[in-house]
Amino acid sequence: MQHLTQQQIRMDDVPLNRFHLKIAGLTFGAHFTDGYVLGVIGFALAQIKPQMGLTPFWEGMLGSSALIGLFFGSLILGWISDYIGRQKIFCFSFIVITLASALQFFATTPEQLFLLRVMVGIGLGGDFSVGHTMLAEFSPRKHRGVLLGSFSVIWTFGYVAAGFAGHFLTALGPDAWRWLLSSSAIPAFVILLMRIGTPESPRWLMGKGLHEQAMAIVHKHFGPNVLLIDEAPVMSKQRFLSLFGTKYRRRTAFNSLFFVCLVIPYFAIYTFLPSILQVMGLNQNFSTDLLLNGLLIVGALMGIVLTVICSRRGFLIGSFVFLAVCLAMLSLIPASQTAWLIAIFAAFTLVMSAVSNLVGVFPAESFPTEVRSMGVGFATSMSRLGSAIGTGLLPLAIVHYGMPTTTAILALILVIGAIVSIAWAPETKGLTLVDAAQGQQPVNSTFAATAK
Known part of the structure; x- marks a missing residue:
């Protein structure tokens, strides 16, 4: 390990600067687009279903199509980025998203629309694995949890924007769904233009033995006294199957399973929210949507605060227990108890939105540089596969x-x-990216206490 002089500082400890915020903003843009893409489909299906005569099978397939693409994109593009670099996939993913989003306007059959939304999902999946990885590899440890967790807030804003767009655009005519689905090409294209010229991750370059290039990027964006230390000088040639070897299998299993168990209820419920509220005997109108969307935003903001003040582990376990109790109560309370149903569903929405912040934190912090994109990509792909299955089966x-x-x-x-x-x-919480990936415990007494 390198030793620091008084004038030197490690990259994990640099103050937050404009470059950190730029990388965060470019990453958040993908999550806004993802929230928007997944949010508009529920409104679009209301018009598409009678026009194309959709069966429950095709309704489920179209509802889950982007999630299916997310599965393949996270798995494949995340794996590729560990070999060719983060920055190339960082831009390529949004070329795919922009083109496939725009082409949805011209779809005439469920099969065409399904394939295009799978392509949108592939781009988003690749960006999830690479975007989280780049943000984690650039972020200082003091602010890493907030930056990685904040994507949930931006995702929620995208989802809420989809709700407003859905309410207003679907009232314009029977073909309004075409404008609604293809409108996601607008933010995607803007993000693509802004990502041109983004630097490669210096941690990835260092792992490839490109020390001079890595340090040039570090010095340009963080200062000449900043060192990138604790990284292996040459990245070992890890293969995808190494995620399931003795060294990484436990963290691979944890990140995949917790991610899956959170997002299956999330996407299954909120993709078909209008239908679910109707079955529950609750009225679906603009006021109801405004209330639920407000709870999603408040919950996401609350999640950032809880990520800062709570242990990662305690926040996750407590939320799982609370959410399970909420759904168990919803399954037992009769439809006539409207006030109770609304209160419990509101509490569920608030906490689900809050804990969703951790899906951007745990995977990126759990894997070392040499397999980080593969690990994050695999966990994300498993979550999207589970979500796609859950969303596809929910109507049935x-x-x-x-x-x-x-x-x-x-x-x-x-x-x-x-x-x-x-x-x-x-x-x-409180660990450098290297220490977190190696499974070390926080040395600070406060962090150590919260981990017990």
Whole structure:
């Protein structure tokens, strides 16, 4: 390990500057687009269903199409980026998103629309794995949790924007769904232009043995006295299967399973929110959407605060337990108890939005540089596969088993998430990126106490 002089500072400890905020902003743009893409489909389906005569199968497939693409994009593009670099995928992903989003306007069959939304999802999936990785590798440890967790707030703003767009655009005519779905090309194109010229991750360059190039980027953006230390001089040639070897399999299992158990209920419920509220006997109108969207935003902001003041591990486990209890109560309370249903669903929405911040934190902090994009990509792909399956099956489950039983199944998934987190969740708060990836415990007494 290198030793620092009085004038030197490690990259993990540099003060937050404009470059950090720029990388964060470019990463957040992807999450805004993702929230928007996944939010508009519920409104678009209301018009597409009678026009194309959608069966419950195709309704589920279109609802889950972007999630299916996210599975493949996270898995494949995350793996590729560990070999060719972060920056190339950082730009390529938004070329795919922009083109596929715009082409949705011309879709005439469910099959065409499904394929285009899968392509949008592939771009978003690749960006999730690479964007989180780049942000983690550039961020100082003091602010890393907030920066990585804040994407949930931006995602929520994208989802809320989709709700407003859905309400106003679908009133313009029977083909308004075309404008609604293709409108995601606008933010995607803006983000693509802004990402041109983004530097490569110096940690990735250092791992490839390109020390001079890595330090040139560090000195340009953080100062001549900043050192990038604790990184292996040459990255070992890790293969995808190394994620399941003795060294990484526990962190791979934890990040994949907790991520899956959180997002299955999230996407299953909110993709088909209008239909679910109708089955629950609640009215779906602009006021209801405004209330739920407000709770999503407040919850996401609350999640940032909790990420700062709470242990990562405690926040995750407590949220899983609370959410499971909420869904269990929703499955048992009769539809006539409207006030109770609204209060519990509001509490569920608030906490679900808050804890969703951690899906951007844990995976990026759990893997070392040599497999970080692969690890983050695999965890994200598993979550999107689970979400796609859950979203695709939800309409069929409601028809065959009813809402109470379906809600109870989702509660059971959250219980599994709590068990996995109790068994395997690490405490990464307060650690350098290298120490967190190596599974070390915080040395600060406050952090150590919260991890117990």
